Amino acid sequence: MILAAADESLADLSNLLVYSSMAVYGLAFLAFTAEWIFGSRSKVGRTAAALTADEAGAEAAGAGARQPAVTVRTAGGTSVLDPPKVVTRSATPARDAVPDGPGAANGDVRGDTYGRIAISLTVLAFAMHLSAVVFRAISVARGPWGNMYEFSTAFSMVIVGLFLALLTARRNVRWLGLPLVTTVLLDLGLATTVLYTESAQLVPVLDSVWMWIHVPLAIICGGLFYVGAVASLLFLARDRYEAKIAAGGTPRPLTASILERLPSSVSLDKFAYRINAAVFPVWTFTIIAGAIWAESAWGRYWGWDPKEVWSFITWVAYAGYLHARVTVGWKGRKAAYLAIAGFVAFLINYYGVNIFFEGLHSYGGV
Template sequence: MNEQVLSNLSMVTSVVVYLLAMFAHAAEWASARRLDPAAETVEGSVTETASQRVAERELVAAGAGGGSVVEAPAAETLDSHPDGTGGADAPAEAGAVRQRVESFGRIGFALTVIGFALSVLGVVLRGVAAGRAPWGNMYEFTTAAMVFIVAVYLVLAGRFRMRWLGLPVTLLAAIGNGLAVTVFYVAVAPLVPALHSVWFLIHIVAAAISGAAFNVGGVASILYLIKRRAENKGAVRGYLTRLPEARKIDVIAYRFNAFAFPLWTFTVAAGSIWAEYAWGRYWGWDPKETWALVTWVIYACYLHARATAGWRGRNAAIIGIIGMASFWFNFIGVNLLFAGLHSYAGV
C-alpha cells in the first residue's frame, strides 16, 4: 500500500468522521430546544432565581406593617409550578438538558479533531506521493483549503470558546472533502511547467489562508442573520441562547473579513507576478483572474460600506455572504464552467 492509496483512504475516512461530527453538532442544536432562555442568559440556575423571588417576598412581608408574617402563596413556592407540574424538578431537568447539549458538543468537537488529523495526514501523504507541495490541482487545493478552515475553527473553539461554529464548519468540511474525493479526484501527476515557480507556493498558501478567513467570516454572517432575526422577534430559544449577541457575531464576521482582505489582495498581486513569469503578461482577463478581481471588489465594497456608510449588521452580513459565494464560485465554478489558462487546475 503506497502513499497515494493511504492518502486517499485518510481523505475518505475524514469525510465519514466529519459527517459524524456534523451529526453530533446537529444533535447538540436539537437537544438545546428545551433550554430555558432566562436560565441561559442570566448567571445562576433556575433554582437560585426562584429562591431570590421567595426571599424578596419574605422581605416585603416582614415590612408590611405590624410585624405580621405573610406566607407566600403555595403556587409560587419551589415545590409547585403554575402549570401543575412539580417545579422542584425543573432545575434538575434544566441541568440534564444542559449536560446533554454539552455532551453532544464535546463529541462533535472530538470527532472534528479526529477528522482534521486524518485530513492533515491525507494532505501530507499526497505531497509525499507526488514529491512536491500538494496544491497542483483542484482536488489537492480543496483538501488543503479544508485543512486551513478547520484549523482556524479548532483554534477559535479551543482558545476563544467559539464552538458554536461547529455545525456549519463540519458541514462545510464534509461537503468540501466529499466533493474532493468523489468529483475532483485525480491521480498524482507531475506539475505542468507553468507551476514550477516559487510563486506557486506563495500564491496558493495566501489564497488558502485568506479563503479560510473569508469562510469563517461568511459562516459568522449567516449565524448573525439567524440570531438577529430571533432577537428582533424576541424569540431567542434553544441553541441560539448559547450564541453571543448578534452585534458581537457581526463584529467577529467583520474582523475575519478585514483580516482576509489584504491577504486576498496580496494573493491577486502574487498571481499577477506568477502570470508574468509563466505566460509573459501580468494580467490577461482569464476567467480565473477576472473572478478573483470580482471577489476582491465585493469585499472592498463590504469594508468601504462599513467604514463610510455605516453599513453594519444586516446589510454588511449580506455583502459578506455574497463575497463568500463569489470566492467559492471563483474556486470551483470557474474551473468547471469556463476554459482558460488555469484549466490545468480543473478536474
Template sequence: MNTNPLADQTLAQLSSWLMDSAIAVYLLAFLAACAEWTFGSTGKIARESAGVAARPAPADEEPSTPTGGIVSGGTAVLAPAATKTRRQAPPDGPGAAGDSPRADMLGRISVALTALAFLLHLGSVVTRGLAVARPPWGNMYEFSTAFALMATGAYLAVLATRGNVRWLAVPVLFSVLLTLGLAVTVLYVDDAQLVPALHSYWLWIHVSAAIVSGGVFHTGAVVTLLFLGRDRWETAVAAGQGGGRLATVWSRLPSAASLDKLSYRLNVLVFPLWTFAVIAGAVWAEAAWGRYWGWDPKETWAFITWVAYAAYLHARATAGWKGRRAAYLGLVAFAAFVFNYYGVNIFITGLHSYAGVK
C-alpha cells in the same frame, strides 16, 4: 523528486486511506455536534435574553417638550412628557449545550473528534504532496482538500482563542463534509504532472495564501449567516413575537452584536493575506506569460472578490452600512470567491483551465 514508482503509489494509497478515515471521523464529529444541539437545553441565560430583548431600555434622552395639556380649575396641567425608548441588546446565549451537562459532554466529544479528523486530514494532504513530489494543490481535488483543511483549522483556531464557540461546529463541519464529499467523488484525479505554467515556486506562495484566505473567509461567512438569523430573532422578540420555529437555536447563540463583530474581525484579519495572494498571482503571471494582468477569467474574478471584500470593509467603517446590509455584502463577496473556484475552473475556459476534472 521521488523516483520510486512503488513508493509513490504507496504514499498515494496512504493519502486516500487517510482521507477516507478523516471523512468518517468528521462525520462522527458532525453527528456529535448535532446531538449537542438536540439534547442541549435553552438555559436560564437564553430564557432571560428574550425578556431583555423585548424590554425597552431606560430613556437616554431628555423628555420631549410637552405641547399641550388639560385645564383643571383654571390651571393648565401639562400632559406627561413623552420619552424615547430603544431595544436593549440581549446578552449572549449559553451556547449549543445550554445548561445540559450531557449535551456539554457531547460537544466536547465533537471537538475531540474534529481535532482527530483534522490530523488525519493533514496527514492525507501531506502524503499526497509527497506522492506527487510537489505542492498538493495542483488541481481541483487537491485544492478542495486543502481548502477544507484550512476551514477546519480556522474553526479550531477560533475555538482555541475565543473559548466556547462550539455553536460553529454544525455549519462548519457540514460544509467541510460537503466539500470533501464532492472532492473524492467528482473532482478526484490520480496524481499527475502539472501543466508547465504551474512549475514554479509561486505555486507554494500564491496558492497557499489563497487557501488560507479561503478557509478564514469561509468561517467568516458562516458567522455572518448565524448573525443574520440571530438578528432576525432578536427583532422578532423585541416586537413581541415568538421568534419562529428555530427560536431555541437562535437563543443559544451569542448576541447579534457579538456575531457581527466576530465575522468582521475574521474578514478584516485575512483581507491583507488575500490582497497579497492577488498581487502574488500577478507577479507569477508575469513570470509565466510575460504580463502581470490580462483579464483572464480567473484574474477577473479574483479582482471582483477583492473589490467585494474591500467594499464590505469600507461599508463596516461607514455608519450607514453596518448590520444586515454589510452582512449581505460580505456574503456576496464570499459567493464571488466560491464562484471563482468552482465556476471559473469548471465552466469557463482560460489560461487557468487546469482543474484536472475527468
C-alpha cells in the same frame, strides 16, 4: 512536462486517510447535532428578558422623572423637597446582553458533554485529514494543491484548522462546529467523487516557487472568508429572531431551540467584521503574488483571464464591505449581505471558473 507520482503507495494511503477522516467527521457531525438538540432549551425566557431589560430601565427612568415635587408645611414655613430618587438598572444595548450559544454560559451538562465529544472527534478527524494532505504532497514531491481535488482537500483542512485554532485561543466559537463539519463533509464528498484527479497530474507552469506562496495564501484566505461568511449568515438568522422577540412576537419552538444556541447578533456581526478585516490585506497580497507569477509564466502581469476577473470582483466586494462599515457606518444586515456576496464571488472564482470557463487557469483538472 508532467511529473509522475513519487510513490503510489503513499498516494493510496492519502486516499485512505481522506475516507477515514470523512467517517470521523461524520461522527463529529452527529455529536454536534446532539449538542444542539439535547442542549438546554431554557434560554428563550432569558433572551426575552435580556432584550427587554433596556426597555424596563427606560420606563423606570421615565417614572422617576415624572415624580412630582413634595411640598411640606412646617412651623417655620413651607418647604419644597426634591422628589425621591429612583434607582434603575443601567440601560445597555439589549442585543449585546443576550447569552451566547453552545459552549458558553447557560448551557446544560448534557449538551456540553456532546459538544466536548464533538470537538474531540473533530481533532481526530483533522489529524487524519492533515496526514492525508501531507502524504499526498510527499507522493507527488510538490505542493498538494496542483488540481481541484488537492485544492479542495487542502481547503477543507484549513477551515477545520482555523476552527480548532480559534478554540485553542479560548474563543467561544463552538457554535461554528456544526455548519463547519457539514461543509467539510460536502467538500470532501465532492472532491472524492467529482473532482478526483490522479496524483501524477501537474502542468509545467505550476512548477514554480510561487506555487508555494500564491496558492497556499489563496487557500488560507478562502478558509477565513468561509468563516466570515458563515458568521454573517448566522447573524442574519439571529438578528431576525431577536427582532421578533423584541417586538413581542413568539418564535416557533424549533426555531428558538436552534437560534438560542448562537451568539447574540451583535457578537456575530463583530466576529464576521474582524475576520474579514484581517484577511483582506492577505487577499490583496495574494492577487499581487498571482500577477507576479503570471508575468514569469505568461509574460504579462494581468490579462483579464476569467480567474483574474473573479479574483478582482472578490476583492472589490470585500473592499466595499470594509469601506461601507468604516465610512458609511454600515453594520448589521447591509454589511452581512456584502460579506456573503464576497464569498459567493470567491466560490465562483474557484468552482465556476475552473469548470465552466476556458482560460489560462483552466488546468486544474476535474
